[in-house]
Amino acid sequence: MWKILMISSQLGDRSKSLARAFEKRACEVHLTRLEAVHFDSTSPSGFAMPGFGNTLPDAVLVRSMGAGTFEAVTRRLSILHALGSLGVMVWNSAQSIERCVDKSMTTFLLQQAGIPTPPTFAVEGLEQAQAVAERELSNGPLVLKPLFGAQGKGIKLIRKVQDLPAPDLMADTYYLQRYIRRDGPPYRDFRVFVCAGRVVDMMIRRGDDWVTNVQRGAVPEAVPLALRAQLSDLALRAARAVGAGFAGVDIVPAADGSLPVIEVNSMPAWAGLQTVAQTDVGEAIVEGMLSALDATRSIPLQTAVPV
Known part of the structure; x- marks a missing residue:
């Protein structure tokens, strides 16, 4: 037991x-x-x-x-x-949680693994953030996110340098990511739930707000079969990149047809996903963890070889 x-x-x-x-x-x-x-x-x-x-x-x-x-x-x-x-x-391990909670490390690991993810800049101090904005805004808006944050809270669209908030509102740390142009409204993104090296299920999140979190009013929908293989491959690679046993991987359908990964959540909720999933997500987590636990305890004993 x-x-x-x-x-x-x-x-x-x-x-x-x-x-x-x-x-x-x-x-x-x-x-x-x-x-x-x-x-x-x-x-x-x-x-x-x-x-x-x-x-x-x-x-x-x-x-x-x-x-x-x-x-x-x-x-x-x-x-x-x-x-x-x-x-x-x-x-998930402490290391995996740390990698996912710190969005800058998540982005770094995704980029190093060759997984498509938006151009991203993480700096300290308003002056450095302003320098990034002055250089990058000619390519389009930037998205400012709290370095440690979840559920779409605190996300802000930066269209001009003056949109950058004061340092005390950002803990003097600015995580800036290129805004991904996509069709909308309504806007859509994908959440793929990975556990123990397989995809449990996935959903579209559709909403009037470009920040498409269920907690902000987005509606869960089933993902068409034609997209599932490509989304599954991206999500599995992203979970491996951060070392997560289970994870919620967020992928955005860009207007140019690409599918960049924008976040990997090592402590994902699944209430919205469960409304459209064909699998019991909680049961899948339990089965996945117990299988992994069994595997760690089933290493065969070495047999002594006579000299």
Whole structure:
């Protein structure tokens, strides 16, 4: 029986449904927020975590982490790094989460892997951001995104240098990406859900706003069969590039016919996707994680060879 620690910032129905899916497979599951897991040098395990006493879980599933100060987030990621260093399987790993939370690193890894992604610039200071804007705006608008952000929050279209916000509104860090011209309104993009090296399902997100997040009112729709193979290939390559066991990959259909990848989310939600998916996404995550866990414990013992 595997012992699973499931991390979620919101201990709601979807997290509890995942826990029940593990329990159906004879796993012992403890659901908690990462804030409740502590380093404790007086414990034999080095940790204090709900439900485990002096023992460690076999695996940790990170569904979501709440916002926090730089110090708090650093401590939480250190917990995941430390668990991984002790042989606990962490899904997704701390390294993968860091790569995806930091949009500049995601873009770098996509570009290095030869995956189409928009020209992107990440700089510190308003003066450097202004220099980028002055140089690049002749090629069209730029999209300013929070370096650490999700669900389309804080995204701004930059059409002129004066549109750049003050440094204190951006933590003095500017992530600027070439705006992808596409048909609309309505606007569309694709979210592809990848798990354990395969595509679980995908959706179109259609909305009147060019920021096509379901949380901002976009409507999920099924993806035509003719597009699924190309989108699947891009999404699988993107997930591998960041080292994610499961991920939500966002792809935009550009007006020129290209399909650039704009984001890889290592802690994706799937409520919108589930409304059009033919597969139970939560069940797929559980199956994928347990298969990966089984694989780590099935390394054959070496047979001694007589000299």
